[in-house]
Amino acid sequence: MEDINFFDKVYQVVRLIPPGRVTSYGAIAAYLGTKGSSRMVGYAMQSARKAVVMVPAHRVVNRQGLLTGKFHFGGSTMQQLLESEGVMVKDDQVQDFKSLFWDPSIELAL
Template sequence: MEEQDFYQKVYDVTRQIPLGRVTTYGSIAKFIGAPQSARVVGYALNASHGLPDVPAHRVVNRKGLLTGRHHFATPDLMEKRLKKEGVKVENNQIINFKKYLWQPEQH
């Protein structure tokens, strides 16, 4: 799969994450048929910051940690965006992670 195609697939799934919900890098990778590529999903989302319709702030690691926060304009922007959508975050981790978790294969 070409990098550009892979990135587009990541963006297409990320655009589907509902307001107030999150998913993981691994869930996106698995859904698009590249289960070993969670890290590359992160690279794709880091490259998406110029695309306002890709809610990269809704993608976290498998433990609910905001590991991508350093790739935003400010380190607290990811948390601010999630909180604005009603997601509870404390110390860069989503509280009650399973409550907010959205799985692409179930939708």
């Protein structure tokens, strides 16, 4: 399991995020054991865009539930995709973020 690259690990976790739910970069980083490198998660997302397998990066937001990366999505708006899944977004911020939050270290805790 540890043979894969850091980026791949991120992709795996992000892909496991259920529809209508969101998580934070730090949560993923922490789950991977590198909570200090939350930036790397975001950086991975950028690379995820060109990944062979599609990654629902729109379900990943920052600790505030703010769509910091919407600008990088290009064309379609991250917000649009989230709302399409039932996630209410207002002013680039996820509404009821706390309730929609999906923590891999808990949901995948085993």
